[in-house]
Amino acid sequence: MRARLALGAVLAAVAQVAATGLLLTSAWLIVRAxxxxxxxxxxxxxxxxxxxGVGRAAAVYTERLLTxxxxxxxxxxxxxxxxxxxxxxxxxxxxxxxxxxxVQQAVEDVDTVQDRLLRIRLPWWSALxxxxxxxxxxxxxxxxxxxxxxxxxLVTVLVLRIAVPRWSGASVASPLAPDVTEAARNAxxxxxxxxxxxxxxxxxxEIARTARVDRRRAHAGGGGSAVVLVLTAASVAGTxxxxxxxxxxxxxxxxxxxxxxxxxxxLAEALDPLADAERRRPVVAAAERxxxxxxxxxPAVAPAVDPAPRPDDPTIELDAVTLGWAxxxxxPMSLTVRPGEVVGIGGPSGSGKxxxxxxxxxxxxxxxxxxxxxGVDLTELRAEDVRSVVGVLGQDEAVFxxxxxxxxxxxxxxxxxxELVAAMARAGLALDLERGVGERGSHxxxxxxxRLALARLLLGGHRVLVLxxxxxxxxxxxxxxxxxxxxxLAPEHTVVLISHDPAVLERCGRQVVVERLDARxxxxx
Numbered sequence: 001m002r003a004r005l006a007l008g009a010v011l012a013a014v015a016q017v018a019a020t021g022l023l024l025t026s027a028w029l030i031v032r033a034x035x036x037x038x039x040x041x042x043x044x045x046x047x048x049x050x051x052x053g054v055g056r057a058a059a060v061y062t063e064r065l066l067t068x069x070x071x072x073x074x075x076x077x078x079x080x081x082x083x084x085x086x087x088x089x090x091x092x093x094x095x096x097x098x099x100x101x102x103v104q105q106a107v108e109d110v111d112t113v114q115d116r117l118l119r120i121r122l123p124w125w126s127a128l129x130x131x132x133x134x135x136x137x138x139x140x141x142x143x144x145x146x147x148x149x150x151x152x153x154l155v156t157v158l159v160l161r162i163a164v165p166r167w168s169g170a171s172v173a174s175p176l177a178p179d180v181t182e183a184a185r186n187a188x189x190x191x192x193x194x195x196x197x198x199x200x201x202x203x204x205x206e207i208a209r210t211a212r213v214d215r216r217r218a219h220a221g222g223g224g225s226a227v228v229l230v231l232t233a234a235s236v237a238g239t240x241x242x243x244x245x246x247x248x249x250x251x252x253x254x255x256x257x258x259x260x261x262x263x264x265x266x267l268a269e270a271l272d273p274l275a276d277a278e279r280r281r282p283v284v285a286a287a288e289r290x291x292x293x294x295x296x297x298x299p300a301v302a303p304a305v306d307p308a309p310r311p312d313d314p315t316i317e318l319d320a321v322t323l324g325w326a327x328x329x330x331x332p333m334s335l336t337v338r339p340g341e342v343v344g345i346g347g348p349s350g351s352g353k354x355x356x357x358x359x360x361x362x363x364x365x366x367x368x369x370x371x372x373x374x375g376v377d378l379t380e381l382r383a384e385d386v387r388s389v390v391g392v393l394g395q396d397e398a399v400f401x402x403x404x405x406x407x408x409x410x411x412x413x414x415x416x417x418x419e420l421v422a423a424m425a426r427a428g429l430a431l432d433l434e435r436g437v438g439e440r441g442s443h444x445x446x447x448x449x450x451r452l453a454l455a456r457l458l459l460g461g462h463r464v465l466v467l468x469x470x471x472x473x474x475x476x477x478x479x480x481x482x483x484x485x486x487x488x489l490a491p492e493h494t495v496v497l498i499s500h501d502p503a504v505l506e507r508c509g510r511q512v513v514v515e516r517l518d519a520r521x522x523x524x525x
Contacts, residue, residue, distance in 0.1 A: 311374025
């Protein structure tokens with residue numbers, strides 16, 4: 001990547017220098033042709049014009065291939081890094097971020113960061129190359145004119161670098177994308193509650209605010225371009241002023257006067273892209289800060305320093321464990337779940353049942369106490385090792401808008417069709433592997449969606465299955481049928497069945513009741 005980037009930067013500078021050479025050579029050719037010399041006197045200039053024209057096109061084309069390849073590869077690496085950070089932080093570490101904000105960072109911010117190379121650094125490298133070459137050439141021809149061109153470049157660069165970013169203003173992440181994402185995800189509920197108009201009004205207000213910000217940035221970029229043009233005009237006038245006495249004294253060839261007079265125009269072509277670069281700088285910097293904050297965020301569950309090997313024994317033990325997020329949620333609890341058992345976890349809403357499921361899978365650390373898997377403290381095990389043994393089926397498990405086959409293969413990409421069908425059969429499901437499930441499983445019934453998620457869990461080879469409200473949103477017959485299929489998974493699998501339905505809990509071999517700390521209750525095994 002470094003070699004490609006270095007070559008791309010050199011070619012970008014070559015392309016800009018070639019553009020300058022094309023302009024100056026053309027100026028010399030026009031002035032010399034006006035003197036009507038023999039055509040052979042013009043051949044070198046004619047070849048030079050062709051050389052610079054073709055060379056510029058070739059350099060630009062090759063530079064775009066190289067730099068865009070580097071930028072896209074960097075974006076892929078950054079996006080993978082963001083995905084890894086999300087996987088490391090979820091779910092506790094993402095508690096302060098909305099779904100749309102995480103998507104915005106993983107998509108929009110990563111795309112924006114590409115502009116650092118393509119739209120900020122490359123224009124600066126090209127412009128500075130032209131400044132050095134052009135001021136040197138003009139300075140050799142006429143030192144005073146070279147000083148004028150150098151002054152034009154210096155003032156232009158300082159104004160663009162300092163004024164344009166300030167005029168653009170600080171960049172703040174717009175809540176528009178998260179708001180629209182949340183509204184789309186909850187559209188049915190918003191309509192049912194009569195809150196859809198309020199959500200639309202909020203979105204329109206944010207659209208108007210975003211448009212004002214965009215206009216301000218556009219004005220900053222346009223103002224920067226205006227500064228370039230004004231300073232270019234001043235430089236042309238200054239160059240003409242210093243060339244007059246020199247031409248009158250005969251110390252400069254008349255042919256070179258036209259070339260030197262066009263030098264500020266060639267410089268303007270190189271400096272004008274800097275206005276757009278500086279307009280984008282605050283936006284890119286803000287996106288980089290957000291990504292850095294996400295990637296560098298400390299995980300809610302600290303990784304094991306010297307991880308122990310994954311235990312073969314799937315016994316789960318909770319020793320005086322207090323559950324919670326920012327504060328304690330439950331009283332200290334002790335529980336042992338042995339291999340092949342079916343344990344029902346009950347309690348009122350908000351008592352910590354779902355938190356318990358995440359804690360068992362090492363997605364949330366207990367506030368106090370110790371959780372062991374096979375006699376080994378979870379803090380001494382890699383999170384992926386724990387989750388390879390303990391699988392969690394949430395209340396609203398993700399179902400992707402693709403085929404049944406691809407939804408199942410998320411658990412084991414190398415699984416064959418026979419294995420997929422067998423996993424579905426164990427989950428009590430019979431679907432065509434080529435069938436599309438729709439967005440969020442919209443083409444499936446509630447029972448089919450839950451059984452598909454259960455089949456995916458079974459395909460993953462988890463020995464402990466933690467099912468969080470698996471019968472939620474299912475009517476009586478469907479719920480009972482699903483419970484029967486879940487119970488049939490024991491004793492091959494340990495089943496921890498979380499539910500608020502007494503009828504479901506009664507089917508379990510053992511029941512545990514979880515209540516909130518503020519209810520001053522205990523957990524009884």
